[in-house]
Amino acid sequence: MKVAIDAMGGDYAPEKIVQGVELARDQYPDLRFILFGKESKIKAFLKNGERITIVHTDSEIAMGDEPVRAVRQKKTSSLVLAAQAVKDGKADALFSAGNTGALLAASLFIIGRIKGVDRPGMTTTLPALAGPEDSFTMLDVGANAESKVKNMHQFAILGNFYSANVMGVTNPRIALLNNGTEEDKGDPLHKETYQILSDDTHLNFVGNIESRELLNGKADVVVTDGFTGNAVLKNTEGTALSMLKLLKHTILDSGVQGKLGGLLLKPAFKQVQNKMDYSKHGGAVLLGVKAPVVKAHGSSNEIQVYHALRQLRSMVAANLTKNLADYFATRPKE
Amino acid sequence: MKVAIDAMGGDYAPEKIVQGVELARDQYPDLRFILFGKESKIKAFLKNGERITIVHTDSEIAMGDEPVRAVRQKKTSSLVLAAQAVKDGKADALFSAGNTGALLAASLFIIGRIKGVDRPGMTTTLPALAGPEDSFTMLDVGANAESKVKNMHQFAILGNFYSANVMGVTNPRIALLNNGTEEDKGDPLHKETYQILSDDTHLNFVGNIESRELLNGKADVVVTDGFTGNAVLKNTEGTALSMLKLLKHTILDSGVQGKLGGLLLKPAFKQVQNKMDYSKHGGAVLLGVKAPVVKAHGSSNEIQVYHALRQLRSMVAANLTKNLADYFATRPKE
Numbered sequence: 001m002k003v004a005i006d007a008m009g010g011d012y013a014p015e016k017i018v019q020g021v022e023l024a025r026d027q028y029p030d031l032r033f034i035l036f037g038k039e040s041k042i043k044a045f046l047k048n049g050e051r052i053t054i055v056h057t058d059s060e061i062a063m064g065d066e067p068v069r070a071v072r073q074k075k076t077s078s079l080v081l082a083a084q085a086v087k088d089g090k091a092d093a094l095f096s097a098g099n100t101g102a103l104l105a106a107s108l109f110i111i112g113r114i115k116g117v118d119r120p121g122m123t124t125t126l127p128a129l130a131g132p133e134d135s136f137t138m139l140d141v142g143a144n145a146e147s148k149v150k151n152m153h154q155f156a157i158l159g160n161f162y163s164a165n166v167m168g169v170t171n172p173r174i175a176l177l178n179n180g181t182e183e184d185k186g187d188p189l190h191k192e193t194y195q196i197l198s199d200d201t202h203l204n205f206v207g208n209i210e211s212r213e214l215l216n217g218k219a220d221v222v223v224t225d226g227f228t229g230n231a232v233l234k235n236t237e238g239t240a241l242s243m244l245k246l247l248k249h250t251i252l253d254s255g256v257q258g259k260l261g262g263l264l265l266k267p268a269f270k271q272v273q274n275k276m277d278y279s280k281h282g283g284a285v286l287l288g289v290k291a292p293v294v295k296a297h298g299s300s301n302e303i304q305v306y307h308a309l310r311q312l313r314s315m316v317a318a319n320l321t322k323n324l325a326d327y328f329a330t331r332p333k334e
Numbered sequence: 335m336k337v338a339i340d341a342m343g344g345d346y347a348p349e350k351i352v353q354g355v356e357l358a359r360d361q362y363p364d365l366r367f368i369l370f371g372k373e374s375k376i377k378a379f380l381k382n383g384e385r386i387t388i389v390h391t392d393s394e395i396a397m398g399d400e401p402v403r404a405v406r407q408k409k410t411s412s413l414v415l416a417a418q419a420v421k422d423g424k425a426d427a428l429f430s431a432g433n434t435g436a437l438l439a440a441s442l443f444i445i446g447r448i449k450g451v452d453r454p455g456m457t458t459t460l461p462a463l464a465g466p467e468d469s470f471t472m473l474d475v476g477a478n479a480e481s482k483v484k485n486m487h488q489f490a491i492l493g494n495f496y497s498a499n500v501m502g503v504t505n506p507r508i509a510l511l512n513n514g515t516e517e518d519k520g521d522p523l524h525k526e527t528y529q530i531l532s533d534d535t536h537l538n539f540v541g542n543i544e545s546r547e548l549l550n551g552k553a554d555v556v557v558t559d560g561f562t563g564n565a566v567l568k569n570t571e572g573t574a575l576s577m578l579k580l581l582k583h584t585i586l587d588s589g590v591q592g593k594l595g596g597l598l599l600k601p602a603f604k605q606v607q608n609k610m611d612y613s614k615h616g617g618a619v620l621l622g623v624k625a626p627v628v629k630a631h632g633s634s635n636e637i638q639v640y641h642a643l644r645q646l647r648s649m650v651a652a653n654l655t656k657n658l659a660d661y662f663a664t665r666p667k668e
Contacts, residue, residue, distance in 0.1 A: 188480075211566070228562055
């Protein structure tokens with residue numbers, strides 16, 4: 001299988017992108033890559049060209065570019081060319097660590113939506129600190145600023161497939177992020193979504209979940225509108241980071257006793273950090289487009305790029321987008 | 335000044351409520367209290383009846399009661415009687431640690447809204463781990479499942495008064511919780527709110543804030559719709575709690591070295607916990623009703639009840655609701 005890589009997207013591109021690609025190439029003999037970007041810069045970091053093709057371009061989309069305009073105007077940018085390669089069947093999947101909005105726009109305009117999916121959902125994997133699995137899937141975390149009931153329903157179906165086929169969860173527990181656990185909670189969007197999810201016999205819907213319980217492993221798929229999902233995802237990251245920082249500063253400021261304690265607890269802290277680090281599950285997946293698309297964090301290092309590519313490989317191997325397309329093609333209209 | 339107390343609301347009522355009232359009474363000679371609830375139960379915990387009146391009632395609203403119905407039907411419940419005392423001018427402020435929805439309903443139906451405020455906002459104080467102040471104010475965190483632009487604007491005005499008059503912040507920095515910092519971010523509600531807040535020359539509006547930055551002290555008042563605010567507040571609490579629990583378990587599981595490290599770091603952990611503990615700023619305030627109303631957490635102990643009463647005292651002393659009413663009375667119509 002072949003992955004199209006936007007080699008110029010991300011804070012440490014192309015260096016960390018190239019290194020991550022090489023890690024994945026060395027690990028998985030079935031993977032081939034097409035890297036789009038400045039050939040000289042890519043080659044400066046490439047150790048070994050095996051199963052790696054470079055397509056040169058001087059154009060790239062910057063982090064600050066207005067996404068839709070950039071995708072429409074920069075037709076030879078590394079991102080647009082990579083998306084075009086997927087569209088043309090020259091690659092099976094798309095990777096970028098660059099401008100999220102531009103990746104969204106390129107995926108929608110060039111690769112296109114699966115028929116029956118009105119709005120793809122940005123999907124992320126977060127740690128479950130309790131419960132039967134060590135992680136869970138949440139969508140939409142920000143592909144859409146507004147969501148309708150039918151979008152929410154589709155997010156649930158997309159998440160269900162992803163959890164079952166890529167994360168390997170049997171009969172995933174689907175929950176709706178809401179401001180209370182009772183079924184009549186929330187605004188009309190969430191009340192109606194609750195009913196639709198309850199009525200869908202293909203889904204193992206377990207009811208509402210509050211954001212307080214998010215990390216406690218009570219659901220395998222958390223369905224949310226893009227605005228709330230984005231706020232909650234960033235809040236989880238921000239709170240965890242703020243707490244670790246606060247803890248670190250407090251320890252550094254607490255004299256010899258604190259420093260010694262910190263030293264002794266280094267392995268424990270490392271363990272906590274590992275458990276909270278969800279980058280090992282890959283990047284954010286844009287579910288609902290015609291090919292697997294993964295967005296790695298802009299600040300990704302080579303390991304995070306590697307995990308995102310491993311994730312793309314699982315999605316291609318599970319035939320995820322084909323299965324989703326088949327499901328939506330045979331599903332009764334809403 | 336006199337505070338009406340729902341002595342039967344809360345997981346540890348009336349014991350912790352009575353103890354908290356006595357702490358506040360001993361600290362502040364200007365405070366008087368009317369406690370509504372079962373006299374025999376209240377008296378069982380009351381050490382000293384100074385400046386405390388008990389109004390006996392056998393009826394109370396349970397945590398699981400449907401709020402609006404309970405308030406309408408249980409007319410002699412401790413909560414409804416306490417709200418009625420405020421309405422009748424027999425008390426200046428209302429305190430409860432019971433059913434939040436019922437407190438909301440009692441405040442709206444019995445005490446009533448300030449003229450010009452369409453929807454009161456539930457307001458909470460959270461820790462600021464960086465920046466010039468040690469805390470910030472956020473609203474609405476869940477009084478409303480849906481909010482309109484004019485509600486959001488009113489939340490900003492209410493929060494601004496609270497921050498300036500009760501938290502003592504000079505020229506509070508007002509920010510809008512949104513899914514990006516640029517002014518065109520968000521759904522129509524958030525885009526329009528951005529414009530309204532920018533145009534209001536009475537507000538020191540500093541732009542959008544992302545939930546990732548919430549605890550980093552970049553704003554003194556964070557304005558949000560009730561649905562997102564509720565999700566983000568619960569997420570902050572949940573993530574912080576989950577992390578502390580994870581850390582604790584990891585330390586306990588990490589042998590002699592870990593346990594020794596944990597012991598040495600006990601003061602540092604305590605310091606972190608103190609910094610994250612925002613109950614010292616009191617409970618959640620329902621801003622926009624005709625008298626100060628505070629909701630303490632259901633699980634409040636006597637210290638938390640004390641802090642909530644201290645907060646009510648500051649609100650009465652600052653003449654907050656009168657100032658708000660004057661402001662809204664003279665403000666041009668939207």
